[in-house]
Amino acid sequence: MVDETMDPIDPDAELMVAVQHGDSAAFEYLLDKYHRPIVNFIYKVVNNAAEAEELAQEVFLRIYRARETYQPKARFAAWIYKIAANLSFKEAARKRRLRFWNWNHHSGDEPRVAEESIADPMPDAEGRIITSELGRVVRRAIRSLPPNERTALVLRRYEDLSYKEIAEVMNCTEAAVKTYIHRGKLHVRDCLLPYFEKGRI
Amino acid sequence: MNCERARRMMARKASRDLARHEEQVLADHLSVCPGCARLENELERTWSALGLYPTVEPSPKFLPGLRAKLQLERPTPEVRWTWPFGRKWQWAAWAGCFLLAALVLTRTESMHRTAPTPVQTAKTAADSDRADEQFLQDLDDSLQHSAADYLSTYDSWPGMKREAANFESPAARPPATTGKKESI
Secondary structure, eight states: OOOTTSSSOOHHHHHHHHHHTTOHHHHHHHHHHHHHHHHHHHHHHHOOHHHHHHHHHHHHHHHHHGGGGOOOSSOHHHHHHHHHHHHHHHHHHHHHHHHHHHHHHOOTTHHHHHHHHHHOSOHHHHHHHOOOHHHHHHHHHHHTSOHHHHHHHHHHHTSOOOHHHHHHHHTSOHHHHHHHHHHHHHHHHHHHHHHHHHTOO | OOHHHHHHHHHHHHTTOOOHHHHHHHHHHHHHOHHHHHHHHHHHHHHHHGGGSOOOOOOTTHHHHHHHHHHHHSOOHHHHHHHHHHHHHHHHHHHHHHHHHHHHHHHHHHHHHHSOOHHHHHHHHHHHHHHHHHHHHHHHHHHHHHHHHHHHHTTTSTTHHHHHHHOOOGGGSOOTTTOOOOOO
């Protein structure tokens, strides 16, 4: 059963324990509840809708494969976001390496083509997402954050995880999480300064 | 209170780590410092503006695709029935490798057993010296016989028989070491 040291009894962790005992309906419930937030979280880290969906599928596959060894020591949400964050970081690092390789090994106008093919395989999906100019500015600001600040800010602002849970996800202290979030906020504020001055926000 | 401390307190206020009396101190500073008051206001509006980040709705293919992948992960009876057959071959291959390794080991061990030990090698060297001496002795003997045969060829010549009787072969000479005399 669920670990007694866990603060409140987490119903999702209980469901995962049920999955461990062969309850496939419990897994369907978790899938239904978490697939949107996980896709959105990964999207904010990797900045690509198609890749976000692919990685989100991998997250659920890993959870399913790990059901036998699952131990409900922390909240289920923290666990699933940790897996998603690890996968997203790896993917982001792979893309950085690929971009670096393209920059080093191609001349003149070639890197542009390679970069576009990495960044936007689904332009219509991107078009569906972007709703306003401010949305684009915010997106660009978050995109330009360092990975730690971006992850902490996204988990706090959009996924509503506690500082303790974010610290678990990121393998750092709560104080470090607070610092990351504050720095991230300051950076986004710098990006939005022209809009503050125009009074559009 | 200076502006730097006020800004640190703003960060702590956002994470709800500020005590009540500290909140009052910060509010007092903000009321007299327009720069810090503006920053506080902009940070609050930034937090609201972050809500403008567009959300992604997963494509209609996402859940069916994931369920198909999950289906492959689930063990089916057919899969369980087919695997043991394959494993038998794996076990047979492993057993064959094991037998081969055992055979090679046994052969190697027997080769090591027949190989001469260092003591045996020394013994053989002594034997070899003795064999060399024996060979030299045999060589001397054969030389004596050859000389006798050669002289017997001229046996019919007059005067040669006498010379042959006086002929002294090298083997007939007494050896320097032993002083032993041997006749043809």
